[in-house]
Amino acid sequence: MTDSLTPLSLDTVCRVEFGPGRIELLPELIAAGGHHRAFVVTDRGLRAAGVAERVLKILAAAGVEHTVYDEVAPNPSTGNVDAGAARARAFGPAVVVALGGGSVLDAAKGISLLVGNPDAVAADADHLWEAADGLPLIAVPTTAGTGAETNGFGVIEDAVACRKVYIGHPSVKPRIAVLDPELTLGLPPAATAATGIDALVHGIESLASRGANAFSVAFAAQAVAMIGHALPLAHRDGTDLDARAELMMGAHLAGQALTLSGLGLVHGIGHALTARTGTPHGVALAAVLEEVMEFSAPQAQQAYEQVARALRVAPPADGDWAGAAVTAVRELSGALDLKRPLRALGADRSLLPAIAAGAVADAVTKNAPRLPREPEVLDILTAVY
Ligand SMILES: NC(=O)c1ccc[n+]([C@@H]2O[C@H](COP(=O)([O-])OP(=O)(O)OC[C@H]3O[C@@H](n4cnc5c(N)ncnc54)[C@H](O)[C@@H]3O)[C@@H](O)[C@H]2O)c1
Incomplete structure (x- = not known):
């Protein structure tokens, strides 16, 4: 542990909304950031468990225009991030809503960053730390969990190099984390x-x-x-x-x-x-x-x-x-x-x-x-x- 004279700074940045049912605030939180469109990143498991549908209904009921990328795999790969980024670029300006476990949160950070850097691919991870800003991100973790909502990096598998790469940037640290334990009730x-x-x-x-x-x-x-x-x-x-x-x-x-x-x-x-x-x-x-x-x-x-x-x-x-x-x-x-x-x-x-x-x-x-x-x-x- 550092000694008591070591300078420290604490910059948590992220706004946290914690509690059962807090997910209902999502449209309001999107609007509070000046946005009205959402690119939702999730995975098939969340679809099957009904968690994604609950959240998408909340967005639809509030009239938030959105689209969904649900192909994130457990331990997401650079290919996953590239495919998601292509979809997000096609959708256009939006806030990224990362709805899932650490795999989804990490992939969403990479997707968000690549949208801000149109010529980059996920395998460039080591060079992206100094790149342009990504899209703003709201994290909705559904596992408890990785704590990936607290930081601006994702752990992504580079299947070619057979190693985990860290893809990140200060701009993709989630602006808001919605911690709703109701979303974890169905986790086996x-x-x-x-x-x-x-x-x-x-x-x-x-x-x-x-x-x-x-x-x-x-x-x-x-x-x-x-x-x-x-x-x-x-x-x-x-x-x-x-x-x-x-x-x-x-x-x-x-x-x-x-x-x-x-x-x-x-x-x-x-x-x-x-x-x-x-x-x-x-x-x-x-x-x-x-x-x-x-x-x-x-x-x-x-x-x-x-x-x-x-x-x-x-x-x-x-x-x-x-x-x-x-x-x-x-x-x-x-x-x-x-x-x-x-x-x-x-x-x-x-x-x-x-x-x-x-x-x-x-x-x-x-x-x-x-x-x-x-x-x-x-x-x-x-x-x-
Ligand atoms: N960025 C960070 O700080 C950080 C820290 C630790 C781990 N990680 C990364 O996070 C990943 C692991 O994330 P994880 O452990 O959260 O698992 P995960 O995101 O891979 O999810 C595991 C499975 O659980 C399902 N699932 C998730 N929430 C559910 C719910 N509420 N109900 C039913 N099913 C649900 C998913 O569909 C998936 O099939 C790894 O890639 C790891 O490297 C990142």
């Missing part, structure tokens, strides 16, 4: 678990990050407490609106935290594993979470004590707060039935060195409290194979 238990563990890892990695500061720690500690309490309840009973609301706020706070602090090795491995096997993001994180915490513990004692206290762990008799945090996380993750050996996730043993190299090279890993070398990551991967 397995998806609730996978997206919820992602949020928990954001809180944990943010607390332990080299980039942690007083703001991020405040967000992250509250996030871990809320997620730790609500995730098992929402997983057990998806219709529990109280638990859904607490989880959604926790995930948002975890997003605020990670945006300020950066993450660490769990995400580095998770990205590399997903890029090579297609494993859902949260499942990839769960596969290595406790093992990475054990590896990091020598350099993360204070952070893991904060994790354990946020998870309401009783003071350990031996004073080993880091060990107690790992045990608590193992129990929480175990109850969600999310952890799988890598061999069950389609990772052939021959892929492990490339996954280790990808994890070390990923930009998120540079904030890990204990910086790993490839052989050390390979040891972790072998242990969970």
